Amino acid sequence: MAGKAITLKGSDTLLMLGQRWAELYMQKNPGVVLQVTGGGSGVGIAALINGSTDICQASRSMKDSEKKKLRDRYFSSGYEIAVAKDGVTLYINENNPVNELTLDQISGIYTGKTTNWSQVGGPDAKIIVYGRENSSGTYVFFREKAMNNADYTSSMQSLPGTAAVVNAVAKDKFGIGYGGAAYAKGVKELAIKTAKGSFKPNTETVKSGQYPLARNLYWYLQGKPSGEIKKIVDWVLSPEGQEVVQKVGYFTVK
Secondary structure: OOOOEEEEEEOOOOHHHHHHHHHHHHHHOOOOEEEEEOOOHHHHHHHHHHOOOOEEEEOOOOOHHHHHHHHHHHOOOOEEEEEEEEEOEEEEOOOOOOOEEEHHHHHHHHHOOOOEHHHHOOOOOEOEEEEEOOOOHHHHHHHHHHHOOOOOOOOOEEEOOHHHHHHHHHHOOOEEEEEOHHHOOOOEEOEEEEOOEEEOOOHHHHHHOOOOOEEEEEEEEOOOOOHHHHHHHHHHOOHHHHHHHHHHOOEOOO
């Protein structure tokens, strides 16, 4: 495999983790070249279908329509591997006194029914809503799980990555955004209030499913892994590879 780059493409949520895995794997295996790029889960899945990436990184499951395209072209519905766990996190500015919201309140904000922080126990100020672009797996996951598939408010400012969302919220006293748990720096993480308690994303709440927006992060291949790609998959799922997951800020699958 030496000299031929193995490509990973897709989820921006997984971009940082994929890059760390690649750096460490290449250090341990001179001659293997891993190239990691983002663009969003939808972009990665499209690349897997058209054959322009070896591994798709995705923060959502493949849709049936996408599996059909893969099957039509390669006679395979693809091969799914859960490589890490995440809790999609609600971010607000550190100066905002709100500490928790219910899923109904979150849905109200993101569908545009709730427009002022005073409606959810905060200051009398307009809520500035930030989110992801529609090529993002996190955009799709959040819409399904937090908004029951309702439409996003037209006032949402769509940004190209979770780092951009966090940066915007850090600077905007009345902003709110969402994204992968590994990016929570310089902002306040909201707890999600449920009938069983109030939960922030951490190892215990994500693995137990208590955190309502827990999810798997995936690698997708065209078929069952073999050769060097199987070695990479085995290493990513090994204790050493999963240690990288924790260091980056996500949660292990084992």
